[in-house]
Every structure is written in structure tokens, then in C-alpha cells.
Amino acid sequence: xxxxxxxxxxxxxxxxxxxxxxxxxxxxxxxxxxxxxxxxxxxxxxxxxxxxxxxxxxxxxxxxxxxxxxxxxxxxxxxxxxxxxxxxxxxxxxxxxxxxxxxxxxxxxxxxxxxxxxxxxxxxxxxxxxxxxxxxxxxxxxxxxxxxxxxxxxxxxxxxxxxxxxxxxxxxxxxxxxxxxxxxxxxxxxxxxxxxxxxxxxxxxxxxxxxxxxxxxxxxxxxxxxxxxxxxxxxxxxxxxxxxxxxxxxxxxxxxxxxxxxxxxxxxxxxxxxxxxxxxxxxxxx
Amino acid sequence: xxxxxxxxxxxxxxxxxxxxxxxxxxxxxxxxxxxxxxxxxxxxxxxxxxxxxxxxxxxxxxxxxxxx
Numbered sequence: 001x002x003x004x005x006x007x008x009x010x011x012x013x014x015x016x017x018x019x020x021x022x023x024x025x026x027x028x029x030x031x032x033x034x035x036x037x038x039x040x041x042x043x044x045x046x047x048x049x050x051x052x053x054x055x056x057x058x059x060x061x062x063x064x065x066x067x068x069x070x071x072x073x074x075x076x077x078x079x080x081x082x083x084x085x086x087x088x089x090x091x092x093x094x095x096x097x098x099x100x101x102x103x104x105x106x107x108x109x110x111x112x113x114x115x116x117x118x119x120x121x122x123x124x125x126x127x128x129x130x131x132x133x134x135x136x137x138x139x140x141x142x143x144x145x146x147x148x149x150x151x152x153x154x155x156x157x158x159x160x161x162x163x164x165x166x167x168x169x170x171x172x173x174x175x176x177x178x179x180x181x182x183x184x185x186x187x188x189x190x191x192x193x194x195x196x197x198x199x200x201x202x203x204x205x206x207x208x209x210x211x212x213x214x215x216x217x218x219x220x221x222x223x224x225x226x227x228x229x230x231x232x233x234x235x236x237x238x239x240x241x242x243x244x245x246x247x248x249x250x251x252x253x254x255x256x257x258x259x260x261x262x263x264x265x266x267x268x269x270x271x272x273x274x275x276x277x278x279x280x281x282x283x284x285x286x
Numbered sequence: 287x288x289x290x291x292x293x294x295x296x297x298x299x300x301x302x303x304x305x306x307x308x309x310x311x312x313x314x315x316x317x318x319x320x321x322x323x324x325x326x327x328x329x330x331x332x333x334x335x336x337x338x339x340x341x342x343x344x345x346x347x348x349x350x351x352x353x354x
Contacts, residue, residue: 166316187315217313239306242299249296250333256289262340269333276329283322 003054010059011052018048021070026077032141034091036073043069091140098136101149111138122146165283167215174211174221187213194219201230216283236284240277247273290344297337304330 021044030041044066051062080087095107097118108118119130121144127133135147157164171183179191197219198205210222221230247270254266304327311323 166318168315187313189313215315216310216319235306236310239303242303246296246300246303249292249299253289253293253296262343265336265340269336272329272333276326279322280326283319 007052007054010054014048014052017066018044025070025074032143034140035142036076036090040069040073094140095138096135097138097144098133098146101131101134103130107138113138118144163282170212170214170220172210172212173219174205174208176210177206177208177224179205184213187217189213189217203228203230240280240284243273243277243280247277288348290341290348293337293341293344297334297341300330300334300337304334 030038033041047056047062047066047069050056051059051066056062076090080090095111097104097107097111097113103115103118108115113121118136122128122130122133122136125144125146127146127148132148132152133146134149136144138144171187173180173184173187173189173194179194181191184190184194194211195205198208201219201221203221203223207223207225207228208221209224212220214220216236218235220232223230250266250270250273254263254270257263257266307323307326307330311320311327314320314323
């Protein structure tokens with residue numbers, strides 16, 4: 001067999017093999033793996049390349065080496081899943097670098113991290129001021145994670161005592177002018193619903209590049225033709241405004257009427273409506 | 287505008303609100319949201335009933351404006 005043909009066949013076969021291996025060895029990000037895995041990936045790549053260009057003459061020998069470097073990480077993964085002890089043995093444990101706002105110098109020494117490097121890593125995490133850091137830990141992948149002091153943490157709705165309506169992820173239902181049936185069905189909607197919505201907005205399906213439905217069932221569209229200004233969903237704000245209007249009217253009637261019973265009724269209902277608006281506010285306005 | 291027609295207008299507005307809330311209550315996937323919407327529907331229903339009763343009273347008192 002001609003040399004070039006041999007190399008061609010080997011390369012194609014190895015290419016497919018490597019893709020299969022990459023698929024079964026998991027989805028984890030290659031930059032965030034323990035060091036031993038990093039080495040395994042490289043060993044696999046190098047051996048595959050060497051077989052491919054015929055540096056390793058005997059394919060079988062090459063495949064044996066490749067098999068070890070591929071199988072061992074998978075076996076180790078499996079054993080790590082089963083046993084915590086084994087997991088710690090293989091992956092090591094995370095190292096605490098800053099505790100109660102104080103740098104642990106012996107941890108730095110142990111992880112061979114200089115002060116500058118630590119500061120750089122903290123800056124990556126937006127902690128420019130060491131005084132803001134309560135706790136920092138180096139993960140087994142070498143990444144550093146930072147826990148800020150409680151008064152330096154970003155404010156959440158919970159901190160402000162604001163009730164936030166629960167929201168689930170939006171579903172993409174139109175992509176490139178095509179209706180995606182699966183996400184639509186997962187929301188309990190169908191093509192007919194979508195057709196009516198598009199009709200109401202006065203848009204044809206083939207003009208839509210992207211359509212998303214949020215958790216409350218409102219449709220947001222992005223069109224190919226950017227010259228068209230679409231009315232974005234404002235229905236909830238409208239409902240809230242209408243409730244405000246009705247509430248104000250009820251108060252006016254309560255003042256204007258001379259009938260005592262009617263007055264009490266208007267006032268009671270105005271109050272009820274007000275309470276309801278408070279409750280609905282996080283859901284209708286945000 | 288007579289009182290009766292003003293009340294009628296408010297009533298119509300509230301019914302619109304109720305309709306929209308009902309649509310949202312059928313569209314939502316979340317249990318908590320659904321319960322809030324359900325409660326809102328009940329409250330608006332109560333207010334609408336009260337207003338309708340009042341409207342009947344008004345039309346009884348001032349039959350000449352009935353239907354306006």
C-alpha cells in the first residue's frame with residue numbers, strides 16, 4: 001500500500017475515533033479539569049497524531065497506548081463517583097487561600113501561588129480590594145473562587161425585601177422563520193396559538209428571525225426586517241394601569257355618593273383592589 | 287355623564303382586567319403564580335358583582351338614564 005494512502009486511512013480512522021472518545025469522555029470544559037486529566041487529553045492527542053503520521057509504525061502498539069490513556073480517566077471518573085475517598089485521592093482537595101479575610105500564607109506556599117498571582121485571580125473575580133474578601137478557595141482545577149464580605153455582595157431582591165415573581169427560562173419557539181415544535185409543546189402551546197399571536201402583531205412567520213415565549217406566555221419577536229417597529233408585549237403594564245384607574249374611580253364614587261351603603265361598598269372594594277394590586281405588582285410590573 | 291354610565295365604564299374596565307388575568311392564569315406554568323392569579327380572579331369577581339348590584343340599584347332609582 002502506498003505510504004500516502006496508509007496515512008490517509010489512519011488519519012480518517014483516528015479522527016473518527018478521537019471524536020467518539022471526546023463524546024464519551026464527558027462534557028466538562030477542557031480548561032476546568034484536574035491536572036491529571038489535562039495530561040491524559042494531551043497524551044491522547046499526541047499518540048493519535050503520532051499514529052496518524054506513521055511515526056508509530058505498528059498500529060496495534062499505538063492503539064494499546066491510546067486505549068490506556070483513554071480508558072483510565074474513564075475508570076477513574078467512575079470510581080471517583082462511587083467513592084469520596086477515591087475522589088479525594090485522585091483529584092485532591094480544594095485549598096482555602098483566604099479565611100475570615102486573612103490570607104493563609106502556608107496555603108499559598110502549598111499551591112505555589114505568589115501574592116501577585118493571588119491578587120490577579122481575585123481581580124478576575126472583581127475583588128480589587130482585599131478587604132472585601134471574606135473567603136477564597138482554590139478548586140482542584142486550579143480555579144479560584146471568592147466569597148465577598150456580606151456588605152460587599154451584590155444586592156438581591158431578597159436583600160431589599162422586594163417580592164420577585166418566580167420566572168422560568170424563556171423558550172425559543174421560532175428560529176430563522178421555522179417553528180420549533182418541542183419548546184412550544186413544553187409550554188403547553190401549539191402552532192395555532194402562535195399563528196394567532198403573529199396575526200395579532202401583523203407579522204408573517206417567514207419574516208421572524210427569532211421568537212421567544214417567556215414564562216408568563218408573552219411572545220417576543222425579532223424580525224429580519226428591522227425597519228418594522230413591533231409593539232413589544234405591554235399587556236401586563238396595561239392591566240396594572242387599568243386596575244389603578246378602576247381603583248381611583250371607586251374612591252371617587254365613594255366620596256360622591258350620598259348612599260351610606262353604597263359608600264361602604266365602594267370603599268371596601270377600593271381597599272380590596274388596592275391590596276390585590278400590591279400582590280400582583282411583582283407579577284405585572286418589573 | 288351620569289353616575290350609572292360612569293360606574294358602567296369602571297365595570298367594563300374591571301372586566302377587561304379580569305379577562306386578561308384569566309388568560310395569564312391559563313398560560314402560566316408556575317404553581318405559585320397560578321395561585322396568585324386565581325386569587326386575583328376571585329377578588330375582581332367579587333368587586334364586579336358588587337358593582338353590578340349597585341348598577342341595578344342606580345338604574346332602578348334613575349330609570350330615565352337606563353341603557354346610557
